[in-house]
Amino acid sequence: MDVDHKSHDHKSDGRGANPLVALSKHGQSPWLDFIQRSFTENGSLKKLVDEDGLRGVTSNPAIFEKAMGAGTEYDPQMKELLAHETLSAGELYEKLAITDIQATAKVMHPVFVETKGLDGYVSLEVSPYLAFDTVGTTEEARRLWKAVHRENLMIKIPGTKEGIPAFETVTSEGISVNVTLLFSLDAYKNVLEAYIKGLEARHAKGQDISKIASVASFFVSRIDGKIDAEIDKRVAAGDKDADALKALRGKVAIANAKIAYQHYLDVTKSARWQKLAAAGANPQRLLWASTGTKDKAYSDVLYVDSLIGADTVNTIPPATFDAFRDHGKVSDSLTHDVAGATHVMAEQKRLGLNLDAVTETLVTEGCASFCDAFDKLLGAVANKQRTFLGDKLIAQEAHLPGEFAAAVKAEVENWRKHGKLRKLWARDPSVWTGGEEAKWLKWLDIVDERLAHVDELEAFAKEVRAKGFTDVLLLGMGGSSLGPEVIAETFGGHEGFPTLHVLDSTDPQQVVTYEKSVDLKKTLFIVSSKSGGTLEPNILKAYFFAAAEKALGHAPGSHFVAVTDPGSHMEAVARKDGFWKIFYGEKEIGGRFSVLSNFGLVPAAASGLNVRHFLHSALHGVREAAASVPPEENDALKLGVILGVGATTFGRDKVTIVASPAIYDLGAWLEQLIAESTGKRGKGLIPIDDETLGAASVYGKDRVFAYLRLKDAPCPHQEKAIKALRDAGEPVVTLDLADKIQVAQAFFHWEFATAVAGSVLGIDPFDQPDVEASKVETKKLTNAFNETGALPPETPFAKDGPFAFYADGTNAKALGTGDVVAILKAHFGRVKAGDYVGVLAYVERDTATREWIQKVRLGLRDALKVATAAEFGPRFLHSTGQAYKGGPDTGVFLQITADDVADLGVPGEKYTFGVVKAAQARGDFDVLSERHRRALRVHVSGSLDVGLKLLAEAIAKAV
Structure with a gap:
């Protein structure tokens, strides 16, 4: 021309x-x-x-x-x-x-x-x-x-x-x-x-x-x-x-x-x-x-x-x-x-x-040709857009071995060629199993929806501040608690606003610790329960409602807020007890995808976080993953493909999450999102959080490393270890956050990636069939307690000092009746390459126990060269517990229970918090055994500190 x-x-x-x-x-x-x-x-x-x-x-x-x-x-x-x-x-x-x-x-x-x-x-x-x-x-x-x-x-x-x-x-x-x-x-x-x-x-x-x-x-x-x-x-x-x-x-x-x-x-x-x-x-x-x-x-x-x-x-x-x-x-x-x-x-x-x-x-061919050209056009626009926005966006970079990279590229092209990204945004369940997935996709729109109503959240924040609350105590489990916990741990306090605490345990010691950490007269309690029928939030509400009433000397409804789905049991309770406010969730969003809904935003607003700014950052994540961003330029989709292809093609089904110290708690939220979404029907990704990185030699060939790095505050040890892993040819995906507020983007980015990974795995990432199994067993046990005044008796297959060992018949036979070291040696001797070890501790989660479990899990990793998960119960039941029961049969589990120093009654119930925790541990273990998992339970009597010290020594000798 x-x-x-x-x-x-x-x-x-x-x-x-x-x-x-x-x-x-x-x-x-x-x-x-x-x-x-x-x-x-x-x-x-x-x-x-x-x-x-x-x-x-x-x-x-x-x-x-x-x-x-x-x-x-x-x-x-x-x-x-x-x-x-x-x-x-x-x-x-x-x-x-x-x-x-x-x-x-x-x-x-x-x-x-x-x-x-x-x-x-x-x-x-x-x-x-x-x-x-x-x-x-x-x-x-x-x-x-x-x-x-x-x-x-x-x-x-x-x-x-x-x-x-x-x-x-x-x-x-x-x-x-x-x-x-x-x-x-x-x-x-x-x-x-x-x-x-x-x-x-x-x-x-x-x-x-x-x-x-x-x-x-x-x-x-x-x-x-x-x-x-x-x-x-x-x-x-x-x-x-x-x-x-x-x-x-x-x-x-x-x-x-x-x-x-x-x-x-x-x-x-x-x-x-x-x-x-x-x-x-x-x-x-x-x-x-x-x-x-x-x-x-x-x-x-x-x-x-x-x-x-x-x-x-x-x-x-x-x-x-x-x-x-x-x-x-x-x-x-x-x-x-x-x-x-x-x-x-x-x-x-x-x-x-x-x-x-x-x-x-x-x-x-003409339609396909125009689609190809449109993909190139939108890809070019997306590329320029990313350049212009720069640090406003999370930056993602993948270092993958040659065959792995080629397989990912092929699957990304498969998504492009068949328009699967657009189908996902169109709520087409054929992207997954053709089942009921479309009913659970409201999270795709929730950021836009909440931004349209952000004035309500900002008005609530002003009211909280005006009332002079010093603390906010959120009572919840799983999806209702893990997102708010990230917000509390990442953003801390805001001047003039109360401090946010998150309680997601039935351990009586932990309940008392949180009760003592707040001023009951100046605390806003947020009872967070999607279905409203989950056991833990209900008994925590009952306990703290009574405690607040005693401290205040009058009905404490004005100090309570509920976040729940419309029409739930919790809504009825909140209305009956005169709660100050009720905020609604979305029935079409599962708990683990709910952090950008009111389940995450209400506690964030109450603690003084600028929710408008937070949501605008999240919106970048939504737009970056949009249907119009071709798969090759769509980082969230590519992350999901990497995770899915890693598991299905290369046996890399352990996702090791490494996060900068300032945003470390993202890992706990990611554990639930990944495990509960993908671990089912014998398939899945096993997330490994909070594991101090070691030399490349301690890892098998079953890992993908996800490094969430805060660019202005990287950890030198992590940087060095990640470089060594890359140099050793391990697959590493790095997500750079320019600012903490981009945690909001990270939430959506990983939600989207998890949905994509579920598609590659060929499962429904929005159901949780095996979580319910533990709840059913727990309910049987608590009902038994209400009827008889005691939990059903159980007999250990072996004892040694402060330790009593429990297992089903098959596992007990495999482990023998020797001393603690012999039993543990037999147990961990069953670990094979590609397996993982889960240490599941039903004890108070505090600084001392967290240090203890980290030392144990790293010793196991380095000795056995396998992935290790370090979890506290009953918290993990609403998180990784799904994958342990429904995912691949590659887990070897050591459950740890202990005598409670003191117990707490649950108002209106015969059972106590200690009984509930014990029932949850036993219900969890029963389902693991029913699924033929390699599982051993050790109960510690007497001093917990002494017992854990002795157990750690025995584990070290056993491996």
Whole structure:
């Protein structure tokens, strides 16, 4: 395309007028298949209108990809938009494209006026991803028509069987349409019929049809490309009809177009059409598309010279536009030798060239080609967007061994090719198991939803501050507690606001510790329970409601807030007891995906965190994972693919989470998200949190390392250890957070990655079938206590000093009846490469016990060269417990229980906190045994400190 304002005067030596201008005398309008901002802004487009008789402009994803993907002309608008809005790549592209379309429409508008709405159009395509979606195409056509808001706009809709009804509908609504990707006569007939029906429907309602225009884009050169290739193949093979085949080279596409034009002429002569014409209807002109010559053996203007006729359009690519200006030949070629065209069509059929099959293939390929181009376009936009936003976004980098990297790349391409990312956002359960997954996807929208109502949270925060609370004590378990705990541990206190504490244990010592750490008279209690029927939050509420009433000397409802799903048991309790406020969760969000809902935001607001700022950061994570961000540029999707492929293809099903000290608690939240989402039906990822990194030699080949690094506060030991792991060829994914507030992004990033990993694993990541099993066993035991005043008796299979050992028959037989070291030696002797060891301690989680369990787990790791999980019960039951019972049978478990120094009663119940904890431990162990896990329980009597010290020594000797 001549874009430097050289003269377009044709044949300056006087050989004739400009052929492009001459087309109008034959009733044809030349349109340009090209759009670019600089081309419009520098006057080049207007020059074509003035000098070449240009009458319209078309665009498509491939054209925009070339325009936006290279150079810097779109950068200023990108930066301006991103400075004020949080956009997905698709939203950003659309704003850029609409700006171009509007500017082009302005240049072309004088033509529109001059031709009384026949020409002067610019076309904008609906998303190619919607080619086989009638409803989606209809909705997007309406939306784009409204957004561009220009009378000389045409919306491009593909002529697929799904696109045609959408075209008919929007035509009846007064929208001008360019129907694209037409290759066959039958498809064109259907499109023309849909146009007429759309006009008739509108006319029947008494609405104006004179302002509607449409073109039917009939593709040309691509047909010859396919047919000629088949001809050449058969001729080379010595086909008996070689001469007849060769005679058809370069002729089928033009013949096909001429026959389509004859149909157009017949229809416009009909009484049916004449009735519409009398009402002011514009004909739907045939537009010849794909008119650049692909075969160099043909004239470079073949598909312009040969298709000139009245009431037609030729949308010409830039090079062909220049070529036709230079040496095009103008005549009424479209109606020349129609009999010859009919003969060509008969011959292709006789010779078995199968034009019908070719055109079907071309529609499929055309849609795929536009999708590929759109992927490249959106990928280019996403890439630039990430560059401009810089530290506002989490940065992800993966170091993977060669075969691993190749497998991940292949799976990412599989997601792109089959549109699985868009299906995920469309809530299509086929992304997973085709089950009930769609019921649990409200977390995809919750950030936008909560931002729309953030004023409510900010008002609550002001009220909390005004009431002078010194502490907030959240009472919850699992998804209701782990997210708030991250917020409490990461962001700490905020001046003028109460300190947030999170209690998620039934251990009586731990309950007392938290009770003593707050001023009951100045504490706001948040009872957080999604279903409202979970045992732990209910008994914690009962205990602290009574304790607060005693401290205050009156009903303490004004100090209590509930966060629960609408209609839950907890809502009823809160209303009965006069709670100050009730905040609702979303029934369509599972607990472990709920941190960006009220379950995380209410305690965050109460503690003084700027929830608006927090949600805006999370929104970046949502937009970065959007359906419009192609998989190759979609880091959250790629993380999920890495985790899924690592487990399914390479046996790397242990996800070791390493987090900078300032954001360390993310690991505990991630444990639940990953384990409870993926560990089921014998499959899954086993998260390993809070494990001090060792030398590469202590790890097997079953790990993927996820390093969450706070860029301004990295840990030197972690940095050194991670580098060593990379150098050793271990797979490491690093996520860099520029600021703590990006923990909000990390929440969504990992939620999305986990959903993707579940798809790769072939499971439903939103159910938790094995968590319920432990609850059932626990309930049996507490019911038994209520009935008899005691838990059912149990007999150890061995004793040694302060230790009593319990196991089911199979495990007991395998472990023998020796001393503590012998039993532990037999137990850990069953650990094989690729296994993991779970140390499950039902004791108070405090500094001393956390240090103890870390020392034990690292000793086991280094001695056995396997992953180790260090967990406290009953907390982990609502977290990793799902994977231990339902995931792969690779766990070797040591459960630790102990005598309680003191116990606490549960108001209104016969059982105590100590009884509940014991029942939970036994219920957990019973399910592990039922699932044939390698499990051993050791009960410590007497002093816990002494008992744990002796147990650690025995474990060290055993391994």
